[in-house]
Amino acid sequence: MTEKLSESVRSEADEYRQGAERPLGGYALVMTAFAGLVGLAGAVAAVRGTSGRRITPYELLLMTAGTHKLSRLASKDAVTSPRRAPFTRYRDSGGPAEVMEDVRQTGQLRHAVGELVSCPFCLAVWVATGFSIGFLFAPGVTRVVASALTAVAGSDYLQLVYAHMQQVAENKH
Template sequence: MTTDAARYDDQGEVPLAGYAALASVFAAGAGTFALVARRRGVRLPQEVPPWDVALLGAATYKTARVLTRDKITSFVRAPFTRRSGDGEASEVIDEPRGSGLRRAIGDLVACPFCTSAWTAGALVCSYAAAPRLTRLVCGGFGALTVADWLQYAWTWTQATTTES
């Protein structure tokens, strides 16, 4: 009997059941938030101003990088990944390990793009329930994002002037 994973990729290594479990957790979390928010009378904003979208985006970017690439959060990834190298600016590169759900979680926590969906979901739920607090938290992560870009600009400037 051929499994869905084997039909999906030739090696049969894609943890489709693990991905389905994670997608179910994400959907259940969003649904639970919606139910609890409704019962507690949380009023959703009529609109989300563009500057809040930018702030949420910067915070989503940075939280995903912190969770997937920072050395200090390696303990979160360690059960599901193995260190495969060093990235730029003291970041680390981890690769997923194991199979099934463990591999699926490893894929999630090793990928900043994948983790962004989860962090954006959490920040949007927080924004709906407590916009002022969420703006403050996002402002902090947004400041870190700007600081990262300034660090890269400074490093680039130093490298450019040394080459001349």
């Protein structure tokens, strides 16, 4: 029975892949870890009686900008590349202080984690979930962290605007 189920799952996965290298087993493990983390946080919140706490619009704004910044820092910043190195390989420089990386192809879990840690859009789901859990259990500390990341995101924007305005001024002369 188990062998028949395994063969059916393998056959479905092969049909889905259509010959492409897709680490479905790695994705399944990453999703299971995410679901377990969220489930555990939900259970603890229910036991502690904090599950009814709501995120204010101000906290949502902080969480949005903070999620953006932390996702980019973790997935693209040159300084955080050692954390991604087991799962990616350096390809080229990216935007200001950012790098472009290729996901390692060996091992389904390594490949799936590589896709996660090198993609700011993918990582944002995890970061936002972390902020949500933080606002649930430690709103004061989470607010400070999200505020700092929001300030850095705003500063990045101003740096880019300044650099653009500087280029415009230099081109007029």
